[in-house]
Amino acid sequence: MRTPISLRIAAPLFARLSAHLFPGDLDEHGAIIVAGVASSDRGTRLLARDVILARDGVDYVPGSRGYRALSPRFVAEVAHSCAAENLAYFAVHNHRGTDSVGFSPDDLASHERGYPAILDILKGGPMGALVCAVNAVAGDIWTRDGRFPLDHATVVGPRVRTLFPTPRRRPRAADPVYDRHARLFGDLGQEILSCLKVGIIGLGGGGSLMNEWLARLGVGHIVAIDFDKVSLSNLPRVVGATRWDAKSFLARRESAWLRKLAWRLSSYKVNVARRVALAANPNIRYDAVVGNVIDEKTALLLADCDFLVLAGDTMQSRLVFNALCQQYLIPGVQIGAKVTVDKTTRQVTDITTATRPVLPHPCGGCLDCHELILPDRLQEEALTADERRAQRYVDDDEVAEPSVIALNALSAAQAANDLMMMFTGLFDEAVALEHTINFARRRSPMAVSGRSNEDCLDCGCKPRSRRARGDRVRLPCRTR
Ligand SMILES: [Zn+2]
Numbered sequence: 087m088r089t090p091i092s093l094r095i096a097a098p099l100f101a102r103l104s105a106h107l108f109p110g111d112l113d114e115h116g117a118i119i120v121a122g123v124a125s126s127d128r129g130t131r132l133l134a135r136d137v138i139l140a141r142d143g144v145d146y147v148p149g150s151r152g153y154r155a156l157s158p159r160f161v162a163e164v165a166h167s168c169a170a171e172n173l174a175y176f177a178v179h180n181h182r183g184t185d186s187v188g189f190s191p192d193d194l195a196s197h198e199r200g201y202p203a204i205l206d207i208l209k210g211g212p213m214g215a216l217v218c219a220v221n222a223v224a225g226d227i228w229t230r231d232g233r234f235p236l237d238h239a240t241v242v243g244p245r246v247r248t249l250f251p252t253p254r255r256r257p258r259a260a261d262p263v264y265d266r267h268a269r270l271f272g273d274l275g276q277e278i279l280s281c282l283k284v285g286i287i288g289l290g291g292g293g294s295l296m297n298e299w300l301a302r303l304g305v306g307h308i309v310a311i312d313f314d315k316v317s318l319s320n321l322p323r324v325v326g327a328t329r330w331d332a333k334s335f336l337a338r339r340e341s342a343w344l345r346k347l348a349w350r351l352s353s354y355k356v357n358v359a360r361r362v363a364l365a366a367n368p369n370i371r372y373d374a375v376v377g378n379v380i381d382e383k384t385a386l387l388l389a390d391c392d393f394l395v396l397a398g399d400t401m402q403s404r405l406v407f408n409a410l411c412q413q414y415l416i417p418g419v420q421i422g423a424k425v426t427v428d429k430t431t432r433q434v435t436d437i438t439t440a441t442r443p444v445l446p447h448p449c450g451g452c453l454d455c456h457e458l459i460l461p462d463r464l465q466e467e468a469l470t471a472d473e474r475r476a477q478r479y480v481d482d483d484e485v486a487e488p489s490v491i492a493l494n495a496l497s498a499a500q501a502a503n504d505l506m507m508m509f510t511g512l513f514d515e516a517v518a519l520e521h522t523i524n525f526a527r528r529r530s531p532m533a534v535s536g537r538s539n540e541d542c543l544d545c546g547c548k549p550r551s552r553r554a555r556g557d558r559v560r561l562p563c564r565t566r
């Protein structure tokens with residue numbers, strides 16, 4: 087078991103659990119969290135997939151030794167269904183109090199009596215118990231390798247909250263460089279940003295802006311993924327890219343051979359992005375990955391991120407990004423700018439930019455539920471260049487899309503603000519993180535209200551959906 091161990095739970099699920107545990111009667115109530123599991127060198131994340139509420143007096147009953155306990159029938163039913171679905175099991179109850187919480191000796195004794203048997207049903211776990219106060223949570227996590235405390239719980243919503251067993255220590259004073267930040271979101275906000283790991287998929291126009299802004303915000307760790315190099319026509323858009331990066335003295339030559347050489351010698355976009363990020367924050371940890379997120383090995387580098395940015399616009403990258411958000415309970419945002427051009431007249435018909443937050447729960451902005459992952463485009467992208475030519479997609483391929491940094495900035499700026507506001511708790515309580523489309527020619531933004539398809543295999547609640555399953559299902563990546 088990798089430590090520290092933490093729990094991630096989407097805000098609507100946590101609200102349902104809290105309403106059940108704290109109805110205002112100051113009494114004890116019980117429930118079971120059913121969860122997936124994900125491990126990396128940052129620790130183990132328990133990913134809440136569902137909460138099964140124990141009915142008072144039926145499933146949560148006076149105990150023979152403690153005050154109350156989950157009924158043996160309820161425990162057995164849920165444990166067996168977890169085993170069948172390959173999910174982990176965590177019994178939850180509440181204590182009084184607000185900012186600190188811990189198990190009672192009765193609680194711990196009951197774990198020692200009951201958990202070895204449940205651990206067997208669950209093929210070694212992890213499994214265990216959580217105890218909640220209004221603003222605190224503690225855990226006793228069991229595996230075949232031993233018993234571990236829960237370090238913290240993260241509630242993933244428009245305001246990302248972290249709950250600990252006892253109040254967190256005072257944050258260290260922010261570096262004077264961040265004085266103006268700290269005046270907005272405090273030393274604590276700056277410390278939270280410095281602990282974030284953010285993945286950026288695509289380091290072209292929009293991605294390179296996000297990269298610089300997040301580095302300047304003080305985000306502690308960035309994983310940048312792009313297989314592409316800087317070319318002449320990227321120079322006006324890719325932040326930090328120089329003529330030297332594009333080997334422009336060769337790329338401008340007539341000779342095809344010299345232009346090929348220019349391409350061979352030019353810089354990868356992720357390496358330019360690393361240079362920019364290190365200039366903005368010399369303390370940043372930076373993983374520049376030359377690769378494609380549609381390869382599983384590359385996608386899995388993002389599975390333990392705290393936030394994901396999708397700034398590369400293929401359908402396949404949307405598919406993998408959306409799956410990562412839902413499967414690993416990672417909030418994210420897709421950004422993009424689109425200029426539509428009439429094919430015959432070559433006139434610009436519309437200019438739109440989009441900022442699409444994705445939260446890991448039904449109606450959370452799932453790209454699939456919003457019909458933004460188009461099956462025919464996915465199929466088309468899966469073809470090789472030769473196959474595409476044979477199927478006459480090639481016309482579209484050869485026409486490079488218009489692209490301008492100011493448009494990229496429209497979508498990226500909202501996304502960077504969303505990230506900052508989410509993690510520093512600055513959003514209003516009632517904010518809805520809706521997709522935003524900006525119609526640049528009319529200068530008018532439009533919010534797209536949330537949509538959900540209950541059969542969705544990414545965000546839905548049906549048994550086959552990938553939401554919160556973590557390492558126990560495969561990502562929809564290419565295998566060849
Ligand atoms: Zn208790």
Ligand SMILES: [Zn+2]
Nearest residue numbers: 452455542545
């Ligand atoms: Zn969905």
